[in-house]
Structure formats: structure tokens, C-alpha cells
Amino acid sequence: MAVTKFGLIGFGAWGKCHAEAIxxxxxxxxxxxxxNSEASCQAARDAFPxxxxxxxxxxLLKRDDIDVVDVVLPSHLHHRVAADVLxxxxxxxxxxxxxxxxxxxxxxxxxxxxxKRLLAVGHELRLSSLWSRVKQLIDEGFIGTPQYVxxxxxxxxxxxxxxxxxxDIDRVGNWILEEPIHFFDFARWYLQSVGDPQTVFASANxxxxxxxxxxxNFSAIVKFDGGAQAVVTQTLSMFEHHQTVKVAGTKxxxxxxxxxxxxxxxxxxFFLKASDGQSVKEIPIEKMTGEVFELEDxxxxxxxAVRDGxxxxxxxxxxxxxxxxxxxxxxxxxxxxxxxxDNGNQPND
Ligand SMILES: NC(=O)C1=CN([C@@H]2O[C@H](COP(=O)(O)OP(=O)(O)OC[C@H]3O[C@@H](n4cnc5c(N)ncnc54)[C@H](OP(=O)(O)O)[C@@H]3O)[C@@H](O)[C@H]2O)C=CC1
Ligand SMILES: O=C1CO[C@H](CO)[C@@H](O)[C@@H]1O
Numbered sequence: 001m002a003v004t005k006f007g008l009i010g011f012g013a014w015g016k017c018h019a020e021a022i023x024x025x026x027x028x029x030x031x032x033x034x035x036n037s038e039a040s041c042q043a044a045r046d047a048f049p050x051x052x053x054x055x056x057x058x059x060l061l062k063r064d065d066i067d068v069v070d071v072v073l074p075s076h077l078h079h080r081v082a083a084d085v086l087x088x089x090x091x092x093x094x095x096x097x098x099x100x101x102x103x104x105x106x107x108x109x110x111x112x113x114x115x116k117r118l119l120a121v122g123h124e125l126r127l128s129s130l131w132s133r134v135k136q137l138i139d140e141g142f143i144g145t146p147q148y149v150x151x152x153x154x155x156x157x158x159x160x161x162x163x164x165x166x167x168d169i170d171r172v173g174n175w176i177l178e179e180p181i182h183f184f185d186f187a188r189w190y191l192q193s194v195g196d197p198q199t200v201f202a203s204a205n206x207x208x209x210x211x212x213x214x215x216x217n218f219s220a221i222v223k224f225d226g227g228a229q230a231v232v233t234q235t236l237s238m239f240e241h242h243q244t245v246k247v248a249g250t251k252x253x254x255x256x257x258x259x260x261x262x263x264x265x266x267x268x269x270f271f272l273k274a275s276d277g278q279s280v281k282e283i284p285i286e287k288m289t290g291e292v293f294e295l296e297d298x299x300x301x302x303x304x305a306v307r308d309g310x311x312x313x314x315x316x317x318x319x320x321x322x323x324x325x326x327x328x329x330x331x332x333x334x335x336x337x338x339x340x341x342d343n344g345n346q347p348n349d
Pocket of ligand 2 (some may be wrong): 096157158159263
């Protein structure tokens with residue numbers, strides 16, 4: 001089988017996990033890594049001697065032996081570097097949030113179309129054996145028409161990130177774009193059969209009086225076409241990492257949970273229960289799930305898309321929708337009013 005060659009830009013906490021995932025994936029090579037500081041470059045050289053390490057990502061983009069470039073950078077750098085990747089004629093795997101505003105998202109969608117390159121966004125949780133089983137049961141009609149989705153996360157505070165970027169509102173955008181963005185993506189995914197998200201009403205608060213913009217507690221209600229609704233709620237003031245999904249439909253309901261010492265543990269606990277309105281059954285989930293596992297599946301998914309034309313799980317269109325929902329939620333937090341979600345006139349694929 002042809003080997004798909006990856007370049008990686010960003011070798012921080014999550015970039016290292018991407019590098020591991022690329023190394024662990026069959027028929028995929030990690031050809032080059034672009035890091036930043038000398039310390040990060042040295043860490044990359046030590047851990048991945050098989051890859052060539054550069055301190056300027058533009059050198060990586062000049063190579064003609066790279067098929068896919070994986071961008072795992074602080075969020076304010078996503079648009080600029082991703083645009084350079086697409087203009088260099090490479091396929092792109094871009095971490096979430098796709099960009100910090102919708103104009104930048106639209107620019108990347110246009111560049112991907114212009115250069116006929118793949119654009120995938122890192123909503124890897126869609127590949128989870130647990131969360132995708134929920135989707136499968138909905139699609140099979142087990143709960144009838146889905147009407148209500150709850151996605152809840154209670155976790156420990158965010159990491160600072162290199163040079164503190166995650167706690168700097170200009171570089172992170174807002175904290176809804178950090179983790180709740182995955183859950184807005186879930187809400188839209190699970191309710192795909194009923195229609196598009198229309199409006200969001202949200203509220204949030206901070207533990208730090210001198211940093212009201214860094215909001216630890218966040219809750220939102222999203223209304224969809226056809227009357228369905230989703231609740232996305234998160235606190236960063238909890239211990240460990242505990243996530244719940246509940247979906248209720250006209251005939252039945254689902255309850256899934258995932259818990260671990262932290263988000264990227266390799267030893268989580270998880271379950272899925274389903275009711276058809278009469279009885280409750282436990283649905284076995286055989287395959288291990290957690291963001292580090294899904295990362296490996298995401299790399300394999302990209303390679304299969306490049307090699308065999310297989311579909312992407314989350315496209316740039318999905319990435320844009322997620323950013324649009326988060327930005328509307330941030331605006332609602334600010335104004336105290338419901339806000340219409342910008343659909344960009346994109347089809348809900
Ligand atoms: N999908 C998911 O589940 C997750 C997604 N993410 C996303 O991944 C991205 C990265 O997060 P994370 O790894 O936690 O952040 P980190 O701060 O840990 O890492 C960012 C890295 O980017 C490097 N960097 C900065 N500028 C450049 C540049 N010009 N060229 C190359 N490298 C550069 C920094 O290098 P140096 O330190 O040397 O300056 C640092 O190592 C974010 O967008 C985040 O939202 C994160 C976690 C999970
Ligand atoms: O899923 C995630 C885990 O937490 C990180 C923050 O610490 C987020 O950036 C990320 O999206």
C-alpha cells in the first residue's frame with residue numbers, strides 16, 4: 001500500500017500526541033516537524049529522530065515529499081499557517097477551532113476549493129467508538145426522531161499553553177472555542193437529521209474577578225430547525241474529566257458517559273445505555289475510546305482520504321459551523337440575548 005507522508009507544524013502538548021499518532025498509524029510516515037523554540041526543536045529531534053526538524057514551517061512547506069500537513073498551533077495562528085499550507089498545494093489537517101472568525105474560515109474553504117486540496121478539522125471525538133455509537137443508534141431510528149441533546153463536561157482547568165496563549169483572550173479567541181466547540185459539533189451531528197442550528201442563548205461566568213473574559217462556567221441552549229434543541233454546558237472548576245451525553249427522541253433515549261483522570265488518559269471508564277421507552281439496556285463498547293485513541297483514527301482517516309478518496313469525518317464546512325455556533329454563543333453571553341447562528345449559506349453535510 002502507498003505510504004502517506006505527513007508533515008507536522010507545532011510540537012506542543014497536543015502536537016506531540018499527533019506525532020505519536022502518526023508514528024502509530026500503518027502506512028503513514030512522519031517526514032518532517034516544524035517546531036518553534038530551540039527547546040521544542042530539540043524535544044522533537046530527540047523523540048522523533050526519523051523526522052527532519054525545522055524551526056521555520058515555510059521550509060517544511062517547500063518539500064515535495066509531503067502529502068498532508070497537520071497544523072497543531074495556538075489558535076490565533078491557525079488561519080495564517082493553514083492558508084500557507086493550502087497555497088503550497090498540501091492537504092490539510094487543522095486542529096480546532098478552525099479559525100478565530102468566520103471570514104478566516106471562509107478564506108480557508110475557498111483556498112481548499114481553489115487548490116483542490118482536502119481540508120479536515122480536528123473534531124476527532126466524532127471518531128470515538130462511544131460517541132459514534134450514539135450517532136449510529138440515532139441514525140438507525142432507535143430513539144425515533146431526536147428532539148433533545150445534552151452535552152455536559154465537568155473538568156479541571158485548561159492548560160496554559162506555550163507562552164500562556166490559552167489564557168490570553170486575543171490569542172485563544174474565547175474559551176468556548178477551546179472545548180465546548182467539540183460539543184456544539186456533537187449537537188449538530190446528532191441532530192443532523194432534523195435540521196440546521198438556528199439560534200443560541202448562552203450564559204457564562206469566571207472564577208477570576210480580574211479576568212471576566214476567561215469564563216470557567218458556560219451553558220448554552222441551541223434551537224434547531226424543526227423544534228429540536230441542544231444544551232451544551234461545561235465547568236472548568238471540577239476535578240478530573242467527566243463527560244455526559246444524553247439524547248432523547250420521540251420513541252426512546254440514550255445516555256453515554258466518559259470519565260478519566262484527565263482528557264488524554266489511556267485508562268478511562270465509559271458506558272452507553274439505551275432505552276426504547278420500555279426497557280433499558282447496556283450497549284457494549286468494545287473499542288477503547290478517548291481523544292488520544294481518536295487521534296490515531298483521525299490520522300488513518302486522513303490517509304485513507306488521500307490514498308483512496310474515502311470521506312472525511314469532519315470537513316472545513318463542519319469546522320466553520322462549529323466556529324459559527326461558538327461565536328454566536330459568545331455574542332449571546334455578552335448581550336444576554338439569543339443570537340442567530342451564521343450558516344454561511346453552506347449545506348449541512
Ligand atoms: N482536538 C482536540 O481535542 C485538541 C485540540 N487542541 C488544539 O491544538 C492546538 C494546540 O494546542 P496545544 O498543543 O495544547 O498548545 P501548546 O501551547 O502546548 O503547543 C503549541 C505549540 O505551537 C508551537 N508554535 C508556536 N508558534 C509556532 C510556529 N510559528 N511554528 C511552529 N510551532 C509553533 C509552540 O512552540 P514553542 O513552545 O516552542 O514556542 C508550542 O509548542 C490548539 O489550537 C488547541 O485548541 C488541543 C488539545 C486537544
Ligand atoms: O479537547 C481538548 C482538551 O482540552 C484542551 C484544553 O486544555 C482543548 O484545547 C481541547 O480542545
